[in-house]
Structures are given as C-alpha cells and as structure tokens.
Amino acid sequence: MGSKTISSAVIKRLPRYYRYLGDLLENGIERISSKELSIRMKVTASQIRQDLNNFGGFGQQGYGYQVRYLHDEIGKILGLDAKQSMIIIGAGNLGTALAKYDFSHIGFRVAGIFDVRADVIGTEIGGIRVSSFDTVEVFLKEHDVQVAVLTIPRSNAHEAAERLVKAGIGAIWNFAPIDLQLDSNIVVKNVHLDESLMTLSYNNMHKGQERLSYSSYMDG
Amino acid sequence: MGSKTISSAVIKRLPRYYRYLGDLLENGIERISSKELSIRMKVTASQIRQDLNNFGGFGQQGYGYQVRYLHDEIGKILGLDAKQSMIIIGAGNLGTALAKYDFSHIGFRVAGIFDVRADVIGTEIGGIRVSSFDTVEVFLKEHDVQVAVLTIPRSNAHEAAERLVKAGIGAIWNFAPIDLQLDSNIVVKNVHLDESLMTLSYNNMHKGQERLSYSSYMDG
DNA sequence: TAGATTGTTAATCGATTAACAATC
DNA sequence: TAGATTGTTAATCGATTAACAATC
Numbered sequence: 001m002g003s004k005t006i007s008s009a010v011i012k013r014l015p016r017y018y019r020y021l022g023d024l025l026e027n028g029i030e031r032i033s034s035k036e037l038s039i040r041m042k043v044t045a046s047q048i049r050q051d052l053n054n055f056g057g058f059g060q061q062g063y064g065y066q067v068r069y070l071h072d073e074i075g076k077i078l079g080l081d082a083k084q085s086m087i088i089i090g091a092g093n094l095g096t097a098l099a100k101y102d103f104s105h106i107g108f109r110v111a112g113i114f115d116v117r118a119d120v121i122g123t124e125i126g127g128i129r130v131s132s133f134d135t136v137e138v139f140l141k142e143h144d145v146q147v148a149v150l151t152i153p154r155s156n157a158h159e160a161a162e163r164l165v166k167a168g169i170g171a172i173w174n175f176a177p178i179d180l181q182l183d184s185n186i187v188v189k190n191v192h193l194d195e196s197l198m199t200l201s202y203n204n205m206h207k208g209q210e211r212l213s214y215s216s217y218m219d220g
Numbered sequence: 221m222g223s224k225t226i227s228s229a230v231i232k233r234l235p236r237y238y239r240y241l242g243d244l245l246e247n248g249i250e251r252i253s254s255k256e257l258s259i260r261m262k263v264t265a266s267q268i269r270q271d272l273n274n275f276g277g278f279g280q281q282g283y284g285y286q287v288r289y290l291h292d293e294i295g296k297i298l299g300l301d302a303k304q305s306m307i308i309i310g311a312g313n314l315g316t317a318l319a320k321y322d323f324s325h326i327g328f329r330v331a332g333i334f335d336v337r338a339d340v341i342g343t344e345i346g347g348i349r350v351s352s353f354d355t356v357e358v359f360l361k362e363h364d365v366q367v368a369v370l371t372i373p374r375s376n377a378h379e380a381a382e383r384l385v386k387a388g389i390g391a392i393w394n395f396a397p398i399d400l401q402l403d404s405n406i407v408v409k410n411v412h413l414d415e416s417l418m419t420l421s422y423n424n425m426h427k428g429q430e431r432l433s434y435s436s437y438m439d440g
Numbered sequence: 441t442a443g444a445t446t447g448t449t450a451a452t453c454g455a456t457t458a459a460c461a462a463t464c
Numbered sequence: 465t466a467g468a469t470t471g472t473t474a475a476t477c478g479a480t481t482a483a484c485a486a487t488c
Binding site for chain 2: 008011012014015016018019077078079080082084093094096097098100101103105106107108146147170171173177185187189191192193194195196197198199200201202203204205207208
C-alpha cells in the first residue's frame with residue numbers, strides 16, 4: 001500500500017513546509033499559492049508543487065492551497081498526529097537538555113530516562129526519575145515506545161543500540177558520533193553536532209569563495 | 221585564490237572522512253586505499269577519490285593514502301587547526317549542554333555565555349560565568365570570537381542575530397527553529413532538532429516502503 | 441467566461457558512478 | 465618490471481527547474 005518510494009531530499013523539506021505553514025496559520029492567512037510560498041521560503045514554486053504531489057493533490061487550480069488543510073496533511077504525513085513516546089538513553093548534558101525540551105508540539109513526549117551511572121540513577125530530570133539502563137528491557141515491554149534517543153558516549157553507543165533493538169525499539173535518534181550498524185529495518189537518524197560545527201567552520205574559513213547564504217537553507 | 225566552488229554535498233562528507241581516518245589512526249593503520257575505505261564507510265571508492273580531488277591529490281598511485289597525512293589535511297581544510305572561539309547565546313537547556321560539551325578535539329572552545337534573564341546572569345556553567353546579553357558587543361570588541369551559538373527562543377532569535385552581526389560576528393550556529401535572514405557574508409548553519417525528529421518519525425511510520433538503512437548515512 | 445494556478449510532463453542541471461590511462 | 469591504485473574523464477543517474485495543458 002502507498003509504496004512509491006519518496007526521495008530523502010523531499011522528506012527533509014517537509015518539516016520546513018510544515019513550519020512555514022504553521023507561521024501562516026498564526027498570521028491568519030488562509031490560502032497561499034505555490035508562487036507566494038516559494039518567495040517566502042526562497043525555493044522554486046516548481047519544487048513546492050513537485051514535492052507536494054509526491055503525496056497527493058492538495059491544491060486547487062486557480063486558487064492555490066488552503067493553509068490549514070495543507071499544514072495538517074503534512075503533519076499527518078510526518079506522523080505528528082500519532083502521539084509518540086521516546087526514551088532517552090544517557091542523562092548527560094545533552095540527554096538532560098532533550099529530556100527538558102518540550103516536543104509536544106510535534107506529538108512526542110519523553111516516557112523514560114535511562115543511565116548506567118549509579119550517581120545519576122534515581123535523580124529527577126524534568127519530572128522524570130532516571131532509571132538504570134538495566135531496566136530498559138522491562139520498561140519497553142510495559143510501555144509503547146517509538147523512539148530511543150541515544151545521548152551516551154561513543155564507546156557504549158553500539159552495544160546500547162543493539163540492546164534497545166533486541167528489546168523491540170524500531171527507531172533511534174542517535175547523537176553519538178558513530179555510524180550504528182543495525183538491522184536494516186531499524187530507522188536511525190544521526191545528529192552529529194561536531195560534524196555540523198565542522199561544516200560551519202569550513203564555510204566560515206572559505207567565505208566569499210562561493211554564494212553561501214543562498215543555498216544554505218536545507219543544510220540544517 | 222583557491223576559488224573553485226566546492227559543492228556542499230562534498231563539504232558535508234568531509235567530517236565523516238575525518239572521523240573514519242581518526243579511527244584508523246587510533247587502530248594504528250598507516251595507509252588505506254580508497255577501495256578499502258569505501259567498504260568501511262559504505263560509499264563508493266569513486267566518490268572518495270572525487271571528493272578528495274576537489275582539494276588536491278593526497279594519494280599515491282599504487283599505494284593509496286597515508287592515513288595520518290590525509291587526516292590532518294582534511295582537518296586543515298575544515299579549519300580544525302585554527303583554535304577557534306565561540307560564544308553561547310542563551311543559557312537554557314541546550315545552551316547549557318553545549319557550554320559543558322568539550323569541543324576541543326575539533327579546535328573550538330567556549331569563550332563566553334550570554335543570556336537576558338536576570339536570574340540566570342551571574343550563575344556559572346562549566347566554569348564560565350553567564351553574562352548579560354547587553355554586554356556582548358563589548359565582549360566581542362575585546363575578544364576574537366569566530367562563532368556565535370544561538371540557543372534562544374525563536375521569538376528573540378532574529379533580533380539577537382542582527383545584534384551579533386552588527387557587533388562583528390561572522391558565523392552563527394543556529395539552534396532556534398527559524399530561518400535567519402542575514403547579510404549574505406554571514407555564515408549560518410542550522411541545527412533544527414525538531415525537524416530532525418520529524419524526519420525520523422516519517423521514516424519510522426513509512427518503514428519497509430523503501431531501503432532505509434542503506435542511504436541514511438549522510439542524513440545526519 | 442477569463443484569469444489564475446495547479447498537477448504533471450519535458451528539459452536541464454548537478455552529483456554520483458564507472459572506466460581507464462597515468463604512474464608509483 | 466608487474467601490480468596496484470590513484471587522478472580524471474566520460475557515462476549514468478537522480479533531482480531540480482521550466483513549461484504548459486488541465487481545470488477550478
């Protein structure tokens with residue numbers, strides 16, 4: 001069902017559409033054409049129409065797109081209406097920050113926090129008690145969790161990931177600087193902050209040699 | 221000088237090469253061919269050779285590449301040998317996590333932390349006193365800072381960015397969910413965590429409809 | 441209806457992969 | 465020298481942009 005493969009380039013643009021449509025909603029704008037949206041977003045109108053038509057015809061000739069409708073449809077495509085849960089593995093600096101961050105606007109909530117360090121287990125972060133990582137298998141049996149957030153040192157990341165997968169996790173948001181080699185049906189999304197900073201460094205050093213600001217919107 | 225524009229696709233791959241070469245170094249491996257590296261990294265040998273040859277001929281026919289040399293050269297290309305400083309704007313959850321993170325392995329250090337909230341100013345994070353954002357212009361006059369890290373709410377992000385630019389900042393690592401519209405010679409790198417989570421959500425919902433695990437290495 | 445704007449096909453552009461001559 | 469592997473050119477593939485007929 002619905003099996004046409006959609007390129008990852010398109011998928012990566014969806015959240016940005018979603019954000020711009022949300023902004024339009026907030027400003028009380030009810031309809032928009034691909035042309036006008038393209039001007040605001042600094043992309044081509046062609047690209048917007050091509051992207052959207054991967055998922056269906058959301059617009060109307062001569063009229064454009066209804067902002068509310070398109071916004072909500074993209075939200076559904078992204079699964080934001082699904083009320084998903086995630087657990088955070090590693091209550092260090094980054095794990096703590098993410099645990100305190102409110103992801104409810106995109107349908108996510110933190111269901112649990114885990115760590116291996118005795119001095120961290122039992123402390124509270126954002127109203128959630130940190131549990132021993134040894135209890136994660138039991139926890140996953142008892143709770144419906146879609147995503148595991150990996151904010152632990154590189155050295156432990158692979159072993160932890162394999163345990164999580166064995167315990168039934170299907171998606172990992174990985175902040176450890178490592179390429180996880182897991183079963184092909186496990187979805188992994190890497191956020192490598194140091195690599196992000198390195199590309200910023202490169203672009204800053206080599207400034208002026210290329211048109212930077214214009215093509216940088218999707219380089220998030 | 222050296223003005224051939226290099227595509228951002230190539231730039232984004234450099235940090236990953238750097239990481240793999242660092243791993244090889246740690247394992248005492250002194251030379252590697254594009255073929256063998258391609259197997260480890262799950263990319264084509266062609267791509268590795270094409271990418272590297274954007275910057276020069278680092279290898280030797282019949283031999284391959286010297287790991288130490290190539291690693292250090294890529295480090296230089298990325299500017300990691302430059303000892304750069306950054307300031308963190310916004311001492312919230314994420315700003316605090318980044319302030320405590322050790323970026324010295326890629327040549328960066330945190331020179332200052334700024335916030336507008338009276339109850340936060342004066343507290344200490346990772347050994348650095350949080351200063352009033354109103355003092356940032358003076359600070360930037362007195363210190364050589366390459367990067368400003370923006371970890372503040374969306375509503376303040378644009379105004380803060382403009383002040384930083386006016387005060388001489390040339391590069392912004394932006395964590396606020398907004399597209400900053402700044403002078404074209406300002407380098408902006410966005411890290412939109414919620415958008416990252418949304419694409420993870422999408423891939424998880426639509427799992428099995430495409431070959432996910434294989435093409436996901438660069439989707440960080 | 442006439443004007444506007446979509447959905448979609450065709451053309452272009454750029455990035456990736458393959459091939460191979462150069463050379464260590 | 466023979467074998468290996470690069471640097472680089474050529475072929476392929478995929479993504480973006482342009483064009484336009486369909487239609488609201």
